[in-house]
Structures are given as C-alpha cells and as structure tokens.
Amino acid sequence: MCPPNNATLNEWLGYIEAIHPTEIDMGLDRLKTVLAQLLPEPTNAFVFTVAGTNGKGTTVAALNALALGAGQTVGQYSSPHLLRFNERIRINNVPATDEQLVEAFAAVEQARQATQMSLSYFEFTTLAAFYLFQQLELSVWVLEIGLGGRLDAVNIIEPDISVVTTIGLDHEAFLGSDINQIGIEKASICRADKPLVLGSENMPDSVQQTARKVGAHLYPFNQQHGIKTDSLYWQDGICSRSALNIPAANAASALQAFALSPFALNAEQAQDIIAQVQVAGRLQQALYHDHALIMDVGHNPHAAGYIATALAAQRYHIVLGMLKDKDSRGFANALAPIAGSYHCIGLDVPRGFSAEQLAQSLEQKSQVHHSLAEALAAIHQQYPDEPIFIGGSFYTVAQALTLLEG
Numbered sequence: 001m002c003p004p005n006n007a008t009l010n011e012w013l014g015y016i017e018a019i020h021p022t023e024i025d026m027g028l029d030r031l032k033t034v035l036a037q038l039l040p041e042p043t044n045a046f047v048f049t050v051a052g053t054n055g056k057g058t059t060v061a062a063l064n065a066l067a068l069g070a071g072q073t074v075g076q077y078s079s080p081h082l083l084r085f086n087e088r089i090r091i092n093n094v095p096a097t098d099e100q101l102v103e104a105f106a107a108v109e110q111a112r113q114a115t116q117m118s119l120s121y122f123e124f125t126t127l128a129a130f131y132l133f134q135q136l137e138l139s140v141w142v143l144e145i146g147l148g149g150r151l152d153a154v155n156i157i158e159p160d161i162s163v164v165t166t167i168g169l170d171h172e173a174f175l176g177s178d179i180n181q182i183g184i185e186k187a188s189i190c191r192a193d194k195p196l197v198l199g200s201e202n203m204p205d206s207v208q209q210t211a212r213k214v215g216a217h218l219y220p221f222n223q224q225h226g227i228k229t230d231s232l233y234w235q236d237g238i239c240s241r242s243a244l245n246i247p248a249a250n251a252a253s254a255l256q257a258f259a260l261s262p263f264a265l266n267a268e269q270a271q272d273i274i275a276q277v278q279v280a281g282r283l284q285q286a287l288y289h290d291h292a293l294i295m296d297v298g299h300n301p302h303a304a305g306y307i308a309t310a311l312a313a314q315r316y317h318i319v320l321g322m323l324k325d326k327d328s329r330g331f332a333n334a335l336a337p338i339a340g341s342y343h344c345i346g347l348d349v350p351r352g353f354s355a356e357q358l359a360q361s362l363e364q365k366s367q368v369h370h371s372l373a374e375a376l377a378a379i380h381q382q383y384p385d386e387p388i389f390i391g392g393s394f395y396t397v398a399q400a401l402t403l404l405e406g
Helices: 009-018 029-038 056-069 098-115 121-135 179-187 205-214 248-259 267-275 301-310 328-338 355-361 372-382 394-405
Strands: 046-051 074-077 089-091 140-144 161-164 195-198 217-219 231-234 237-240 284-288 291-296 316-320 339-344 366-368 388-391
Touching (some): 056 248, 056 267, 089 098, 089 121, 098 121, 161 248, 195 248, 205 217, 291 394, 301 388, 339 355, 339 372
Parallel strands (some): 046 161, 074 140, 195 217, 291 388, 316 388
Antiparallel strands (some): 074 089, 284 291
C-alpha cells in the first residue's frame, strides 16, 4: 500500500524497497515510460555523467565543487550513501531534506502508478533525484552511474560531457568478467558529438572503439590531461599533486571535463577549488585512542592496490568487513604490502560475509571478531599506538563512522 500523505522518509524507503521483486534490474524501458510521465519536458540543465569501476564518487565531488565555484546551481546524485540516504541527493552540496525527498518520492509513485510500471529501489530513487533537480531548476546536474553504464538508470538522461574513470572487475554477476565487454558497458554513457573524458591509461580497447562508434569526442588520459611525476595537468593548467586530498587522476579528469564545459574558471581558480575537495570515506583520517585511523570504502582489488600505494609509508593493522560477491581474497592480497595483521568482522546485511566466512576466504592468517568495536579493542591491546586501516565496504566504513561519532 502506498504510504500516506504524512509518511516519513524511512516509511517511504521501506515501501520503495518492497515494491519490486529484485534489487537490481538492468534495462531502461520501464524507466523511460515512467520518466515521460514524471518529467514530460527534457531538462535544460548541463549534465555531467560519470561511470567507472573506481573513482566515480571522487570525480563527481570534484565536478560538483568546480560547478559551484563557477557560480552554478548544482544537483549531485551518487550512491550508495554512508550514514543517511539524503547524502545521495545533494542540492548545492547540501543533502536533500527529508521533506524534499518525500515530495519527490510521492511524485515518482504517482507517475509509476499512472503507467502501471514496477521500479527497483535504485530506479525509483534515481527518478526522485531527477524530479527534484528539475523542480528546483538547477543549472548543472552531476550524475554518478550506479552499475555499468549502458543499462543503468542514470543513463536515461542525456549527458553533455561523460567521464569514464577506470575499468576493472566488479559486479561480475551483472557485468561479467570480460574486461572488453565491461568497457563497452561503461563507455556507452557517451553521446555523439559530445566529449568523453577518460580517467586512466589502462583502458581496454573497447572503450575507444565504443567512443568512435558512437561518434563521441574522445579525450584519452595523459594527452590533454593527465599526471606527471609531481603534478597533474589539464588543457587549461597544471598544479602540484601535493596540494590534493583526492586521487590525482580523478582530479585531472574532473578538471579536463569541466574545462570542456561552457562555465568559466581560470586555472588558478580551478586549482584552488580542486585542492579543497574531500570525500567522506575515501582515505578518511581519524583517531582511535592514540591510533591513527584510515577508512576507505574501496571494495575491489583495483581499489585496494591504490590504497596500498597511497599508504605505503607505514604498515597498518587491517580491519575488513566485506560482501560475499566481492573478491575478498584479491582485496586482502592487494593490501598485503601495508598489512601488519588482518582482522575480520561480519556485515549483518544482505550478501554480507560473517567474520568467520571472510577469514576463511583469505589467504592470510586473520583474527575473527564479533564486532568492529571488539576488533579495535583487540588491536589497541595487542598493538598499542600502531596505525589501523578499516575498509572493504561502504557498510564497514559506515560502522566505523558511527562508532567514532558515538
């Protein structure tokens, strides 16, 4: 039954989770039908769409900051969230209010019922973001693809500039393990006569082949934008990597994509803005007693390799909580160069490993703990003052943030 007029955000979210038989349902036909009912007129906003295996959220945050710095009104859509659903939908970098989201959900539900279509949780909430951005007449939309690209709900909106950050293995149950096919899926967010900016040199040939087939204007990494030894560059400028709080490749790609837009920022302005960008849950620093603590939501071997490189100066006691459909062994192996010890915790969510199951999946000897608090207490006792890394999932980092805030 549809929530009543006075329903809370949590009541709406519970309803949305329950109305579709599967969590993920690839395909755009149902979505297009509901969108035509919900928003009969296409948006006049300038749209950046970002896909990729890793680095999407950081690149989206950078584009959001650049657009705001250029005086635009900006809607940012990304997923998943860490602590509150509202984080997914941001208006001028402020999470949407419960009231705004409830209004948007009610509008989507009305359109869904009018078309007699079923929508997954992600599809429903994606349409709510588009509805809210359109109602507020925001001038720029910065959108993060959820999974893949070609058949992702976000891809029903026509982008003016597309970015593909990296290509790697993740979500194999839906995208398969053929890296060239994954490249096709992600690169298929590009459009004819529109820019496609690449965030890595290590792309399968299928990415450039797809761009040429579509007729997109391709901007490969390390040509007009990229990384040098201690700096990054884009078509309008160059800046030191040491000034950044985000991966240099993501920063360079965002700067290049924004430089191709009609919005004016000089190189100095862009550099100052990008130096201020920080993203929660991405190499986020904190303290636990006297332990330096690093948290990161990365959950595949490619992400773990980046983490290990970024943290190579020290060894860390690794606390992992992961989902069963992730390559836990590959993730832990990629962290081995910085690992002093391994500690496994369970995730009490669908698809979550128990601590025992996760430990059994790893090649390394690891300690099993019933909770994150127990794991941290054990490390504090066994390895006083030594640094700790917590990661493997958004859920794991969310637990850590909640524990630290408490």
